[in-house]
Amino acid sequence: MLYFFIIAKFHEKEAKGMKWLKTSILALFLSFVFSIGNNTAEAITSSECNQSSVVKKSYINVPVATLWKEPGSKRSIDQSVLSIPVDMRKWTSSMSNVQKRIWLTGKTESQALYGQEVQILRTKGEWVQIAIKDQATVKNKYGYPGWLPKEQIHTGLLKYEKCPFAIVKARTTHLYDDKQKKDLEISFNTKLPVISEEQNWVQVNTPTNQVKWVKKTDVNIYTSKAEFPKPTGTDLVMTAKQFLGLSYLWSGTSAYGFDCSGFTFSIYKSYGMHLPRDASEQYKRGKPVLKTNLQPGDLLFFATNHGKGKVHHVAMYIGNGKMIHSPEAGKQVEIISIDTPSYKKEFAGARRYI
Secondary structure: OHHHHHHHHHHHHHHHHHHHHHHHHHHHHHHHHHHHHHHHHHHHHHHHHOOOOOOOEEEEOOOEEEEEOOOOOOOHHHHHHOOOOOOHHHHHHHOOOHHHHHOOOOOEEEEEEOOOEEEEEEEEOOEEEEEEOOOOOOOOOOOEEEEEEHHHEEEEOOOOOOOOEEEEOOOEEEEEOOOOOEEEEEEOOOEEEEEEEOOOEEEEEOOOOOEEEEEHHHEEEEOOHHHOOOOOHHHHHHHHHOOOOOEOOOOOEEOOEEOHHHHHHHHHHOOOOOOOOOHHHHOOOOEEEOHHHOOOOOEEEEEHHHHOOOEEEEEEEEEOOEEEEOOOOOOEOEEEEOOOHHHHOOEEEEEEOO
8 A cells, every 4th residue: 555655646746747847848938939029029110210211311420510601711720620520629629719719700600410410402512501400590491501511411311210319418428339449429419310229338320321339328318209308497407507618609509619599509409399599589489588587497588779679699597596608709608697787788588488
């Protein structure tokens, strides 16, 4: 009897062992099947956003492109931004005195960042007139117009156009070839399609369909424009403050220098909000606000003829009776009282956009 009892228990344990083994194999099989399904879904998604644009488009192919009022030769110190590669640091540092910066007034129009889509208006020799599509203006229905060397744009079918995108939130950052070798230095607000993400890196596509890497800590990633978070006034002010001390640059819209409206335009743009490019047109948008009801993030406008003439300057209110702005050639982004005499007498009104 003992013999038969032992044999029975052995077969019982063997049956339980087989049941456990069968269950484990089934679990592994199902895990494999689901893994294949998920990978297939990811591959399909990647494949869908990997499709090239159907129509050829034109994009800025330098870190920052400066748009000029007229085509043709410029000063010798301007050569560093008239070719490829563009060297914004060399250019801005070469304008070491106020006179060299004031010279740009009326000669440059605006700036466009790496990867921005533009509309070609006409060509003249080695120069091309374009309109920057996301810079609204009454000057042209396609966007802010200006001339630049033809070689600074690329026209073609862009890959990954429908993929998520990365926007630079640091003042500047670098693209990398292999996560070790630095390539281009790019500016705040530069937007590029995302190919893939890793723990510390983001793989992006360039205007010429080259694959580069950027540090994940230097960018924000969004799947669509609708995903932009609505900023608070404090958000706008904190973003603006990171540029304190940056020298004013006529027509500037990059982290290498802003003009007054380029500064406010760029801060709002970093949150997916597109104000008109110029101060006089920003003034016509938004909700009018009394000076006694100002909130952080509101824009303050200043005009000739004691505030009754043409709007010529814009600043951002930061609270406690102070404003931040990019004032004029020879000065830097600064915080001052809204009652500073030279500005107080020209105050034309305030506008709210959030």
